[in-house]
Amino acid sequence: MAESQLLEEKKSLPLLRTEELLVNMGPQHPSTHGVLKVVLTLEGERIIKSEPVLGFLHRGVEKLAETITYHQFIPHTDRLDYVCAMYNNFAYVRAVEKLLALKVPDRAEYLRTIIAEVQRIIGHLFWLGSQALDIGAMTVFFYTFRERELLLDIFDDLCGARLTTSWYRIGGVERDFTPKIIDDIYKFVADFPSKIDEYDTLLVNNRIWLARTKGIAYISAEDAVSFGLSGPTLRGSGVDYDLRKVAPYGAYDKVEWKVPLGKNGDTYDRYYIRMEEMRESTKIIKQCLDQLPEGPYLAYEPKVVIPAKDRVFTDMESMIYQFRLFTNGFNAPPGDIYCGTEAHKGELGFYIVSRGGGKPYRLKIRAPSFIHLGAFDHMAKGYMIADIVTIFGTYDIVMGECDR
Amino acid sequence: MDLMFYIVSAVITIAVVMGVVLLHVAYITYFERKILGDMQDRMGPMEVGYHGLLQPIADGLKLFFKEDIIPSGANKIIFTAAPILVLVPALIGFAVIPFGRDSLTIGPFTFNPIITDINIGILYILAFASLGAYGVLLGGWASNSKYALLGGLRSAAQVISYELPLGLALVGPILLSESLSMVKMTEAQSGGALKWFILVQPIPFFIYVISAIAETNRLPFDLPEAESELVAGFFTEYSGMRFAFFFLAEYANMILTSCIATVVFLGGWHAPHPALEFIPPILWFLAKVYCFLFFYIWIRATLPRLRFDQLMGFCWKILLPVGLANILITSIVVYWLRS
Amino acid sequence: MTIRTFFKNVFFQEILKALKLTFKHSFVKEVTLQYPHQKLQLPDAHRGALGLLYYDDGVERCVGCDLCQAACPSHCIRVVSGEDQENGVLRRFATEFYIDMTKCVFCGFCVEACPVNALGMTKLYEYSTANKRSLIFDKPRLYEVGKNYYNDAKAYLVAHNQEKADESAEAWRYRFPSFTKQ
Numbered sequence A: 001m002a003e004s005q006l007l008e009e010k011k012s013l014p015l016l017r018t019e020e021l022l023v024n025m026g027p028q029h030p031s032t033h034g035v036l037k038v039v040l041t042l043e044g045e046r047i048i049k050s051e052p053v054l055g056f057l058h059r060g061v062e063k064l065a066e067t068i069t070y071h072q073f074i075p076h077t078d079r080l081d082y083v084c085a086m087y088n089n090f091a092y093v094r095a096v097e098k099l100l101a102l103k104v105p106d107r108a109e110y111l112r113t114i115i116a117e118v119q120r121i122i123g124h125l126f127w128l129g130s131q132a133l134d135i136g137a138m139t140v141f142f143y144t145f146r147e148r149e150l151l152l153d154i155f156d157d158l159c160g161a162r163l164t165t166s167w168y169r170i171g172g173v174e175r176d177f178t179p180k181i182i183d184d185i186y187k188f189v190a191d192f193p194s195k196i197d198e199y200d201t202l203l204v205n206n207r208i209w210l211a212r213t214k215g216i217a218y219i220s221a222e223d224a225v226s227f228g229l230s231g232p233t234l235r236g237s238g239v240d241y242d243l244r245k246v247a248p249y250g251a252y253d254k255v256e257w258k259v260p261l262g263k264n265g266d267t268y269d270r271y272y273i274r275m276e277e278m279r280e281s282t283k284i285i286k287q288c289l290d291q292l293p294e295g296p297y298l299a300y301e302p303k304v305v306i307p308a309k310d311r312v313f314t315d316m317e318s319m320i321y322q323f324r325l326f327t328n329g330f331n332a333p334p335g336d337i338y339c340g341t342e343a344h345k346g347e348l349g350f351y352i353v354s355r356g357g358g359k360p361y362r363l364k365i366r367a368p369s370f371i372h373l374g375a376f377d378h379m380a381k382g383y384m385i386a387d388i389v390t391i392f393g394t395y396d397i398v399m400g401e402c403d404r
Numbered sequence B: 001m002d003l004m005f006y007i008v009s010a011v012i013t014i015a016v017v018m019g020v021v022l023l024h025v026a027y028i029t030y031f032e033r034k035i036l037g038d039m040q041d042r043m044g045p046m047e048v049g050y051h052g053l054l055q056p057i058a059d060g061l062k063l064f065f066k067e068d069i070i071p072s073g074a075n076k077i078i079f080t081a082a083p084i085l086v087l088v089p090a091l092i093g094f095a096v097i098p099f100g101r102d103s104l105t106i107g108p109f110t111f112n113p114i115i116t117d118i119n120i121g122i123l124y125i126l127a128f129a130s131l132g133a134y135g136v137l138l139g140g141w142a143s144n145s146k147y148a149l150l151g152g153l154r155s156a157a158q159v160i161s162y163e164l165p166l167g168l169a170l171v172g173p174i175l176l177s178e179s180l181s182m183v184k185m186t187e188a189q190s191g192g193a194l195k196w197f198i199l200v201q202p203i204p205f206f207i208y209v210i211s212a213i214a215e216t217n218r219l220p221f222d223l224p225e226a227e228s229e230l231v232a233g234f235f236t237e238y239s240g241m242r243f244a245f246f247f248l249a250e251y252a253n254m255i256l257t258s259c260i261a262t263v264v265f266l267g268g269w270h271a272p273h274p275a276l277e278f279i280p281p282i283l284w285f286l287a288k289v290y291c292f293l294f295f296y297i298w299i300r301a302t303l304p305r306l307r308f309d310q311l312m313g314f315c316w317k318i319l320l321p322v323g324l325a326n327i328l329i330t331s332i333v334v335y336w337l338r339s
Numbered sequence C: 001m002t003i004r005t006f007f008k009n010v011f012f013q014e015i016l017k018a019l020k021l022t023f024k025h026s027f028v029k030e031v032t033l034q035y036p037h038q039k040l041q042l043p044d045a046h047r048g049a050l051g052l053l054y055y056d057d058g059v060e061r062c063v064g065c066d067l068c069q070a071a072c073p074s075h076c077i078r079v080v081s082g083e084d085q086e087n088g089v090l091r092r093f094a095t096e097f098y099i100d101m102t103k104c105v106f107c108g109f110c111v112e113a114c115p116v117n118a119l120g121m122t123k124l125y126e127y128s129t130a131n132k133r134s135l136i137f138d139k140p141r142l143y144e145v146g147k148n149y150y151n152d153a154k155a156y157l158v159a160h161n162q163e164k165a166d167e168s169a170e171a172w173r174y175r176f177p178s179f180t181k182q
Helices: A002-012 A063-065 A071-078 A084-099 A105-137 A137-158 A179-203 A207-213 A221-224 A267-291 A309-314 A316-327 A368-371 A375-381 A386-394 A399-403 B003-037 B055-065 B078-094 B121-142 B145-177 B182-186 B202-215 B241-264 B281-302 B306-339 C003-010 C015-025 C067-071 C109-113 C138-149 C148-158 C168-173
Strands: A020-025 A037-045 A046-055 A335-343 A346-354 A362-366 B104-106 B109-111 C051-052 C076-087 C088-098 C117-120
Touching: A002 A105, A002 C148, A020 A221, A020 B145, A046 A375, A046 A386, A046 B003, A046 B145, A063 A071, A063 A362, A063 C015, A071 A084, A071 C109, A084 A105, A084 A335, A084 A346, A105 A137, A105 A179, A105 A207, A105 A267, A105 A386, A137 A179, A179 A207, A179 A267, A179 C015, A207 A386, A221 B241, A267 A386, A309 A316, A316 C067, A362 A368, A368 A386, A368 A399, A375 A386, B003 B055, B003 B078, B003 B109, B003 B281, B003 C015, B055 B241, B078 B121, B078 B241, B121 B145, B121 B182, B121 B241, B145 B182, B145 B241, B145 B306, B182 B241, B202 B241, B202 B281, B202 B306, B241 B281, B281 C015, C003 C015, C051 C138, C067 C076, C067 C109, C088 C138, C117 C148, C138 C148
Parallel strands: none
Antiparallel strands: A020 A037, A037 A046, A335 A346, A346 A362, B104 B109, C051 C117, C076 C088
């Protein structure tokens, strides 16, 4: 659409000498969401080519995984998508559990689902705040961070850290909910829908917001599928694909919820979907808390799962396993496995090749941010330079995950 | 001898007005941060002085002592001149603003609440306000930076476009008061809030508010300095005192447009009701200016930013026709009433 | 477009609503803390700086088994273990113990790994310094942290199911015979 329009504009002004302007946007630009660099070719204020340059935050996480045990890699997954550490943990431990064919206790599944959904809300809040700030609505940013702060406090209470959580363990979770945490989450869930309405008051019908997001960064359903997009970016184009429904894990198949879908495949639809997803997440959390079964929160699997401390103190076997597991790790069966998890920005997958032993032979992370940037040029072409921040924001890019 | 007294009192008046205006400029940044903070459930500056009251002074000192950087490849003369070109037109407009009614006589000196009452006051302000665009454009161009260039171009286009609806919005009140002098316009609105031009001319007031926000490059029209796209727009490369000049100019422009709005639409120094006349006129004036400034900040806390083409479209497709229609209707009505 | 939506558009209804919301919020109490003057109440589970702990009777808990060093995902711990023999009883301990706080990721794995609960995480988070080398905590510094923040570390161990808060914790203690109370 945009290109033909551009050509027509050019034809109508044949005598003017025009020159393309090359702008290096980033990596030290205030709104490129980290250290992304984009080389923009501009025709006036219109983008005719954009080329993301990645790798400024490359830390070799995948290679690092080959040198440490499966268990030790959990804190490193925190640093992939540092906004949503819990979901990275979840995706990783799910992959390892699939490799080991490990069964996780029921209660652990519920705990995991609740916290994963809390993390999804945090991710969407963060996205909404930064997207609104990019477009200029600074108040929304502070309101979303206010709610995010409450949730981070719950994380702090739960696992001792606000961002780098490392709460998920292979075979369950690190620590059970205390009654205070359950109360806090209940309280938050009861209060949160009114807060979403508050954001809506500021944005959803606002004519400036509509003008800035409607029809921007359009992608058709076919293109979205062929670019491998996932998550809200894909569902915004109307493709009903959510791993939580397609291949249920955790307790997602035991609760009632809907997958919100968009129609137009533009930024506004993706925004709307994320708002709806936050509402759905509160429903999931509430139902999970109501159904929360009793039982252990960590599987009893002495050869794989780190034994509880009181057993280490009293039981020689456990003591031996404690030493074995922390020095050499467990002996994973040889084979390779891929496990995708629906994180808040899309399908976060871990592909593990094991040749036996305590360390992965190769670990590959399918980061949604990285895949989404592949469609950047396609989606940015023909829009104004002012839209470029909207387009950055619409994917919900976190460079830690993208560059790994 | 009289001439000398006149010159001395004029110079003192100018000094006082400039001093007070610059103080207000400094403190409007503080109020902006505080009000934004309040609306966003946070506190704003709290550290320097009681509730951060000395923050503007600390900021000023910081900027004053910063290293003065001129980027390589920049045109030095224009780069240096641009901030002054922006600041001077912003401050010069205050010469014709009537801040109050009564003049003060101390011995042989007479101090008027207005520096000079020229009979084309409003035209004078508009003429100088459009000069400010040159500073912005030149500053953006001289920086030798693509972001600054884009910001400068945007700003020039925006300021020149929005000057039209701004001027058109002011024509209605000028027709009603039959004068271009700021004092005469204020006097035409004496006798309570019902006589204020905002009630007779609500649509021009609305146009004026929008164009004023656009003229001063404030959110939702702060495209020349849209920090999410253009880093800081035309003053990307400026630092230290030069940056402070741009900053001061922006806030001085805010106050100037608020003053014009007060004089032209909100009855200047007049009290909203004759019974409230016991409060000094200058306080009424200040109160109205601050209400208007609060509105500026309030808008900033609420709205996202428009895109450049949308901004221009809004100006040329909506504000300009509405403004022209208003002039037509107002002049017909005024003609019909007089005849 | 119905007349209603037309009027809504002309009078900027949605923007007025948004303005009302932000105005209302200027009377809401602030949610932020003024950090150096007010401080966040940290939960017991909080993972702050690491400290080495003593038993209640003043004996070093650490036996220098190196398991924390093996468990650390960022390889920031270094333990040099030693042993000596007094009165014919073998004693093992760490002669040197370094934690590089610039590398530490605060995951708590070392605490989880420790078979004698010698390490604990405290609520200490204000130890920034101009001297980067002082961020490599050595044994005396770690014991100092453990001593000054003993209650925090204890609460951390209890919160993370590493140690029981009641008397039964005493029974679990792993000690060498010569150091038990006579």
